[in-house]
Structure formats: structure tokens, C-alpha cells
Amino acid sequence: MLGFPLPYRDELLYSTIARHGIHSGTISSKELLWEVFGDRKVLATSDLPSHLKRIAALYPETVGITPKSLLYKNTLFPLYAPFVGDARRLALIGGLTANGKSSVHLSTGAAASRIKQPIYLRYCPGCIAQQLAQHGECYWRRDWQVAGAECCPTHGSLVNSKIRRHDVHRHQFQAADLEVCPSIAQQPGEWQSDLLAQSICELLSLGPMSVPEFSQWSLWYANLAAAHYFNRGSQIRHHLVRDKVVGFWGADWLSRYRLLPDAFDTNWLNNMFRKHRKAFSYLEHLIVLHAFIEPGWKLAGVVDAVARLEPEQKAPTKELKGTDDNQRREYRGRWLAALKEHCTKQARLNGFGEVYAWLYRRDRQWLMEVNRSHKMPESKHRNTVDWQKRDRDTVRKLMGLRDRNELQQGTVRHSMNWYLNQLEHKASIEKHLNLLPLCRLFFDRYCENMFEYQIRRITDTTIYLLQDGEPLKRWQVLRRSGLSEERLTELTRQFIKEVLGI
Numbered sequence: 001m002l003g004f005p006l007p008y009r010d011e012l013l014y015s016t017i018a019r020h021g022i023h024s025g026t027i028s029s030k031e032l033l034w035e036v037f038g039d040r041k042v043l044a045t046s047d048l049p050s051h052l053k054r055i056a057a058l059y060p061e062t063v064g065i066t067p068k069s070l071l072y073k074n075t076l077f078p079l080y081a082p083f084v085g086d087a088r089r090l091a092l093i094g095g096l097t098a099n100g101k102s103s104v105h106l107s108t109g110a111a112a113s114r115i116k117q118p119i120y121l122r123y124c125p126g127c128i129a130q131q132l133a134q135h136g137e138c139y140w141r142r143d144w145q146v147a148g149a150e151c152c153p154t155h156g157s158l159v160n161s162k163i164r165r166h167d168v169h170r171h172q173f174q175a176a177d178l179e180v181c182p183s184i185a186q187q188p189g190e191w192q193s194d195l196l197a198q199s200i201c202e203l204l205s206l207g208p209m210s211v212p213e214f215s216q217w218s219l220w221y222a223n224l225a226a227a228h229y230f231n232r233g234s235q236i237r238h239h240l241v242r243d244k245v246v247g248f249w250g251a252d253w254l255s256r257y258r259l260l261p262d263a264f265d266t267n268w269l270n271n272m273f274r275k276h277r278k279a280f281s282y283l284e285h286l287i288v289l290h291a292f293i294e295p296g297w298k299l300a301g302v303v304d305a306v307a308r309l310e311p312e313q314k315a316p317t318k319e320l321k322g323t324d325d326n327q328r329r330e331y332r333g334r335w336l337a338a339l340k341e342h343c344t345k346q347a348r349l350n351g352f353g354e355v356y357a358w359l360y361r362r363d364r365q366w367l368m369e370v371n372r373s374h375k376m377p378e379s380k381h382r383n384t385v386d387w388q389k390r391d392r393d394t395v396r397k398l399m400g401l402r403d404r405n406e407l408q409q410g411t412v413r414h415s416m417n418w419y420l421n422q423l424e425h426k427a428s429i430e431k432h433l434n435l436l437p438l439c440r441l442f443f444d445r446y447c448e449n450m451f452e453y454q455i456r457r458i459t460d461t462t463i464y465l466l467q468d469g470e471p472l473k474r475w476q477v478l479r480r481s482g483l484s485e486e487r488l489t490e491l492t493r494q495f496i497k498e499v500l501g502i
Contacts, residue, residue: 014046015140018175029172050102067097126155149197151189212306214276248291395438413453
């Protein structure tokens with residue numbers, strides 16, 4: 001494509017596409033999607049966009065822009081890449097560069113993370129002024145959109161724009177300008193944010209590289225605790241770890257991000273110093289690293305050092321020899337009797353743990369075969385949500401939304417997506433509508449179709465014109481309503497002709 005803009009340094013790809021819409025004069029968000037992606041259903045995702053092969057193909061080969069370079073230089077993917085393991089990192093790269101749907105927000109853990117990203121796109125007024133002076137336009141930088149980095153190291157605290165990250169208009173790429181990013185006075189940033197902003201910039205600048213596995217991160221943090229004498233042999237003294245982290249960052253600041261370790265043994269900080277069974281977020285890693293390592297360290301050096309660690313392989317337990325056959329038959333009989341009453345796990349928990357341990361050390365092969373033959377079928381997932389109660393509560397909220405907005409003029413189309421965006425459990429409700437008959441009935445009855453939305457817009461405009469004493473003219477009504485002859489539905493045409501008489 002001729003004229004598709006090159007991304008600025010650290011510019012979100014979302015921003016580049018939005019600037020293309022401004023440069024080309026494309027007003028319709030659907031037309032912009034078709035022009036860039038060849039698909040009108042692509043979502044305007046600011047942090048982890050997909051379809052990168054299609055976007056890279058818009059540039060000439062001589063520019064040297066590839067799907068992977070866009071991923072690492074113009075998205076927030078580097079926040080997750082070093083901490084998810086190499087196999088998952090490669091799978092995520094494949095999913096994001098492909099021209100199709102992606103479940104990357106689930107795969108990276110971003111959707112379920114305790115670290116919630118900012119609700120609005122953020123900006124630095126000082127940087128916006130510099131962008132306008134240097135380039136004649138402004139753009140969204142990716143380091144502004146990272147939770148934990150609440151300030152610009154040069155100018156001060158970041159400011160929320162007027163654009164939500166997950167807007168009602170899910171397909172619209174909205175450019176940064178002085179209307180949505182007004183110039184206002186900035187407050188100085190907190191020292192915690194200044195410190196993290198530097199590390200986050202380092203993290204975003206990391207290019208493609210082989211990343212550590214979970215076992216290597218586990219060993220790294222065990223060694224880190226041992227270097228500060230926060231261990232007793234292989235056991236970590238977690239209360240000392242907690243005191244050091246909280247003492248460095250402050251309880252109030254950690255609470256703001258829901259990272260203040262609670263009194264439970266399974267809090268995130270304890271788990272980080274145990275065997276890693278899942279990925280931890282970039283902010284959790286940075287909080288621990290800054291608290292434990294002396295100033296001057298570089299993130300690239302840490303990632304490289306962790307990737308070179310070689311965890312020891314745990315040697316399998318050897319079976320004990322020389323067991324009497326009569327004793328073996330006795331323990332086998334006791335275990336079989338236990339399996340008749342319980343499954344394997346419940347037998348161990350109900351007084352037969354000793355029998356299991358004896359057989360595991362002296363008759364392991366027989367034990368494994370018997371356990372496989374007595375394996376209980378996996379139970380279905382038990383609902384932890386009272387769907388009937390959620391259905392009643394949600395439909396009350398929906399009715400309240402309808403009542404508050406029914407008579408308001410100039411509001412957007414009251415579609416099902418518009419209603420869902422006002423709810424707390426949007427994704428859960430949207431995916432489980434088959435379990436929510438009242439909500440389903442509400443959406444069928446009260447969601448506006450295109451004809452109803454056009455009628456409401458025309459009616460609002462007609463009331464406004466009549467109140468000002470102006471005569472009704474067809475072109476004027478359509479123009480003020482934001483409609484055109486080509487976009488009118490047949491029922492809307494009949495309404496204008498038969499009801500309004502124009």
C-alpha cells in the first residue's frame with residue numbers, strides 16, 4: 001500500500017493505523033479496517049494486536065519491516081515474552097503474526113492477571129508538545145500504557161486521555177490529538193514509578209532472544225534468597241523476603257496494585273520463591289528484582305543470566321530391595337481393599353498413606369498399574385457461580401441502564417455490546433448467555449437494531465429543529481443526524497416519508 005505511515009519509535013501499532021486513517025481521510029472505521037486488513041471484523045486492540053503479517057505486507061521490502069519487528073518494537077509483547085517460557089513465546093509469536101483471531105490475552109495470562117492495565121489510553125502532555133513540534137502530529141507511545149510506569153521520566157505524571165482502551169466502538173482506531181489529549185499541568189511522579197519506568201523501557205527494548213524456562217526462574221529466585229541469607233538449607237524464610245520487599249516499596253504503593261502480600265501461605269511473593277508452575281507478570285518480577293539487587297543492574301543481563309542457569313535434575317527414588325513376599329502380599333491386599341472404598345488420592349488421605357508409601361518404595365511398578373486400572377473418571381467442573389442469581393442481578397442492572405438512558409438524546413446505539421460494556425462481568429455474561437434466560441430475553445426485546453437507531457437519531461434531530469422553529473428539510477435532517485441516503489434502511493425511508501412528510 002502506498003502511503004501507509006512508518007511507525008515512530010515506540011509507537012503503538014494501534015496509533016500507526018489510526019494515523020493512516022487521518023492521512024487518507026478515511027472517516028468510517030469499517031472502511032479503515034477493510035483498507036488495512038481486508039476484514040471489517042478486526043478489533044482495534046492497543047496492546048497485543050494480531051494480523052501482523054498483513055500489516056507488514058503494506059510496506060515495501062526495502063524498508064525492512066517484518067511481522068516480528070512490529071511485534072517487538074510496536075506492541076506490548078516484550079512485557080510478557082521473557083517470563084512465559086520459550087515454547088509459549090514462540091507459539092504467541094505465531095498466533096500474533098498470523099492473519100487470524102488470537103487468544104493471546106489468555107495465553108499470556110494478561111486476562112487473569114492481578115495486574116490490571118489502565119482503563120484509558122494515557123499520554124504525557126510534555127511529550128505530546130514535543131511530538132507536535134518535531135513531527136507535526138502526535139501519537140500513542142507504548143511505554144505510556146504500562147501499569148506501574150505512571151510517569152514520564154522527563155516531564156512528570158502521565159494523564160488519562162478521553163479514549164478507553166476497550167471502548168464501546170471496538171473496531172475504531174482513534175488517533176492521539178489535542179482534543180483527546182489536552183495540554184494540562186503535570187504533577188511530579190513518585191520515585192517508585194520513576195524507577196519502574198526505566199526498567200519497563202529496558203524491557204520493551206529487548207529484542208527477540210531465547211528466554212528462560214520456569215525451572216530456571218525458580219533456581220534464580222532460590223539463589224537470590226540464599227545470597228541474602230533468607231534461607232535455611234533449601235527452605236526459604238518467606239517472612240524475611242516479605243519484609244524486604246515491603247520495606248523497599250512501601251505497603252501503600254504495593255496495595256495500589258494489589259501486590260501487598262497477604263497472610264496466606266499461597267500469596268504471590270511466596271509462590272515466586274518456590275517452584276514456578278506458571279508465569280508471573282513483569283511487574284511482580286521487577287518489584288522483587290529491584291528490592292533484592294543493588295542499583296545499576298540491567299534487565300537484559302538478568303534475563304541472560306537466568307537463561308544460562310542449569311537446574312539440577314532430581315534423581316528418581318530407587319526402589320528398596322529384599323522385601324519379604326508375604327509382607328508384599330499383605331500390603332497389596334490392604335491397598336486393594338482401600339481402592340474398593342476410595343479412589344487413589346482419597347485412599348492416601350484416609351489412613352492409607354503409609355501403605356501407599358511402602359508400596360511406592362518397594363513395589364512401585366505393581367502400584368502404578370493398579371492405580372491406573374482403578375483411576376476414577378475426571379469429575380465435571382462444578383459451577384462456582386450461581387447463574388440464576390447472576391441472571392436476576394444482571395437483568396436488574398440492565399433495566400436500570402435502559403431507564404436512565406431511554407430518554408437521553410445523542411447517545412450511541414443501544415446494542416447488546418453497548419449494554420455489556422456497562423457491566424462488571426462483561427465477558428462472563430457474553431459467553432454464558434445460554435445460562436442467563438432473563439438477560440437473553442432482555443437483549444432480544446430492548447437492544448436497538450439499525451432501523452430503531454436511525455429512527456431515534458432522526459427523531460432527536462427533528463425535535464431539535466422544531467424547537468428552534470426551523471422548517472424540516474430532508475437534507476438537513478439527515479446531515480444533522482449523521483446519516484446519508486445510502487445508509488438509510490428501507491423502514492427508515494418510509495418513516496421519513498410517511499411520518500415526517502419530507
